[in-house]
Amino acid sequence: MKLVLAVVQDKDSQRLSSALVENNFRATKLASTGGFLKAGNTTFIIGTEDEKVDEVLEIIKDNCQHREQLVAPVSPMGGNADSYVPYPVEVEVGGATVFVVPVEQFLQF
Amino acid sequence: MKLVLAVVQDKDSQRLSSALVENNFRATKLASTGGFLKAGNTTFIIGTEDEKVDEVLEIIKDNCQHREQLVAPVSPMGGNADSYVPYPVEVEVGGATVFVVPVEQFLQF
Amino acid sequence: MKLVLAVVQDKDSQRLSSALVENNFRATKLASTGGFLKAGNTTFIIGTEDEKVDEVLEIIKDNCQHREQLVAPVSPMGGNADSYVPYPVEVEVGGATVFVVPVEQFLQF
Ligand code: NI
Ligand code: NI
Ligand code: NI
Numbered sequence: 001m002k003l004v005l006a007v008v009q010d011k012d013s014q015r016l017s018s019a020l021v022e023n024n025f026r027a028t029k030l031a032s033t034g035g036f037l038k039a040g041n042t043t044f045i046i047g048t049e050d051e052k053v054d055e056v057l058e059i060i061k062d063n064c065q066h067r068e069q070l071v072a073p074v075s076p077m078g079g080n081a082d083s084y085v086p087y088p089v090e091v092e093v094g095g096a097t098v099f100v101v102p103v104e105q106f107l108q109f
Numbered sequence: 110m111k112l113v114l115a116v117v118q119d120k121d122s123q124r125l126s127s128a129l130v131e132n133n134f135r136a137t138k139l140a141s142t143g144g145f146l147k148a149g150n151t152t153f154i155i156g157t158e159d160e161k162v163d164e165v166l167e168i169i170k171d172n173c174q175h176r177e178q179l180v181a182p183v184s185p186m187g188g189n190a191d192s193y194v195p196y197p198v199e200v201e202v203g204g205a206t207v208f209v210v211p212v213e214q215f216l217q218f
Numbered sequence: 219m220k221l222v223l224a225v226v227q228d229k230d231s232q233r234l235s236s237a238l239v240e241n242n243f244r245a246t247k248l249a250s251t252g253g254f255l256k257a258g259n260t261t262f263i264i265g266t267e268d269e270k271v272d273e274v275l276e277i278i279k280d281n282c283q284h285r286e287q288l289v290a291p292v293s294p295m296g297g298n299a300d301s302y303v304p305y306p307v308e309v310e311v312g313g314a315t316v317f318v319v320p321v322e323q324f325l326q327f
Contacts, residue, residue, distance in 0.1 A: 032246045094327075098327070
């Protein structure tokens with residue numbers, strides 16, 4: 001038994017939840033902030049048998065991987081038209097920080 | 110030293126807190142959601158010496174065990190009288206998912 | 219790789235965050251309550267290489283150590299002047315409860 005602790009951006013949190021459920025993994029979510037990623041992230045606690053750890057990591061990677069995203073420019077409200085960029089801009093989103101921790105006992109009551 | 114991580118229903122959270130305090134265990138509580146249990150649960154982090162892990166598990170079991178509960182029917186407001194059940198209904202409540210994790214160092218400052 | 223779990227008072231939380239960032243450690247913060255410390259605390263999850271655990275512990279100790287603090291008396295509003303203490307009072311603040319947990323795998327996506 002292992003405990004997989006994954007800190008992911010809120011943006012990817014719902015998608016990861018759904019993917020875990022679809023694959024019969026059970027996760028608990030904790031609201032968390034700062035540090036590993038930009039503010040506003042979710043810490044997943046996922047319990048799994050040793051032989052399924054790789055499957056969990058694969059699901060996290062598929063749903064939360066660091067990536068560049070094109071963001072359509074928002075036309076400026078009022079002033080500041082000087083800084084207006086009239087074409088899509090690439091921003092970095094996603095990413096996950098993952099720890100696999102040993103579990104000595106696992107129980108359900 | 111061990112870390113006991115217990116995910117329990119909010120319903121049982123206050124009772125478990127009190128029982129742990131009465132037995133001189135110290136716990137930190139994190140609000141958590143979904144996954145192991147229906148939404149609205151609490152994750153307890155309990156630090157304890159190795160020889161007291163069983164006592165902690167016993168306390169969690171006694172206060173959070175999965176059980177059936179009779180719920181008195183609520184008389185329907187307005188319409189929907191068709192689905193009104195005039196006798197108590199059995200619902201499932203409680204349950205705990207527990208991980209015991211090894212601790213290499215424990216410090217208090 | 220180790221996971222350092224530190225429960226600290228909210229009072230010290232922001233200072234610890236800044237000190238960790240300054241020293242290039244990355245932490246995730248979870249709002250937590252009760253148990254180890256008076257209500258209103260923050261649980262830090264800090265991932266670090268084995269050889270830097272002592273540095274992390276040092277930073278936690280420096281920023282969260284239990285200490286006595288002099289609090290200037292607040293002059294009583296309305297009644298209750300009987301219990302008014304016209305000199306600074308010493309109160310206990312700070313303190314941290316810290317667990318170091320082994321990590322079997324550490325990944326970033
Ligand atoms: Ni990039
Ligand atoms: Ni049942
Ligand atoms: Ni003291």
